[in-house]
Amino acid sequence: MPVREEVVIDANGVCGAARNPIDDVIASRLSCRQFSDSPVARSTIEQILRVARFAPSGANIQPWHVYVLAGAAKTEVSAALLHAYEREPGEHVSEYQYYATEFPEPYLSRRQEFGRLFYGSLGIEQSDAAARSRQTAKNFAFFGAPVGLIVTIDRRLAMGSWLDLGMFIQTMMLAAVGRGLQSCPQETLAKYHRILRPMLSIPAEQMVACGISMGHPREQARARLMPRADVEAFASFKGFEN
Structure with missing residues (x-):
């Protein structure tokens, strides 16, 4: 039993x-945003990917592809992304819409709370646009992580395959934790698909979904910064009375 x-x-x-x-x-x-420079072996990333491939996938389509970057290759991509961010503001957008145009409650309040907590933890005033921009720029160095991943999905597939992709990404991140690593998924890297495509030889049918920073955290987190809603706020139960 x-x-x-x-x-x-x-x-x-x-x-x-x-x-x-x-x-x-x-x-x-x-979502770690401060990594140490301790290296991560290719074999470790291969182990993570080997486990993550067992994530659920409708009809076993497996719609994902991962471009893994380290060393000089990551440095080169990081420099190109940072240059585009700093020198070409407003010229790069994702090929899909991540956030809603308008947020109803309770999502609006949650997003606003995120801004207060996140920037507050860094000592950045939300009105300080320059400091916020400098923090955003750290995305393009993969927050100092030794490994960066660019995740794509075949654009010819439908929304259901994005569910599969999300489960695959989550499985990757959990497999990383099981090996003493942390990660940070980064939608903002999808905005720079025109930069990434030629550098990584990404074929036209693949859409850049996100990036992921992965490595050893600089220090162990002492407390979870972002609160999560209680189960009662998002789950409904029926049939358990007896």
Whole structure:
């Protein structure tokens, strides 16, 4: 008979990691924006990708492709992205719309709270456009991570394949945590597909979905910065009365 695992919530609202190894990995994942320069072996990334390929995929389509960058190749791509960000403002946009044009509640309040918490944690006033721009620029150096990934999807597929892609990306990030690494998914890199396409030989049928920074965090996170809604706020239960 399987043992029922009890869920424990700590002061930060995070599931008690020690109760279940899988819960530990999920609750420990965070969007890291400060990496150490400790190298990550190609074999480690290959292990992560080898596990992530088992993410769910409707009809086993597997719509993803990953371009893995390190060393001089990553440095070259980073320099090109930063140049485009600094010298060509407003000229680069993603091939898909990530955010809604207008946010209804509760999403508007959550987004505003994110801005207050994120920039507040960095000591940046939300009105300080220059400081915010400098923080955004760190995306293009993959936040100092030794590995950068560019993830694409075949544009000829439909929205359902984007569900598959999301599950694949999440599985990659969880597999990284299981190996002592952290990551940061970066939609903003998708804006620079015109820069990335020739540099990485990305074929025309592939759409750049996002980038991911991956490596060892500079320091262990002491507390989760972003709060998450309680289960009661997003889940409805029926049929459990008995």
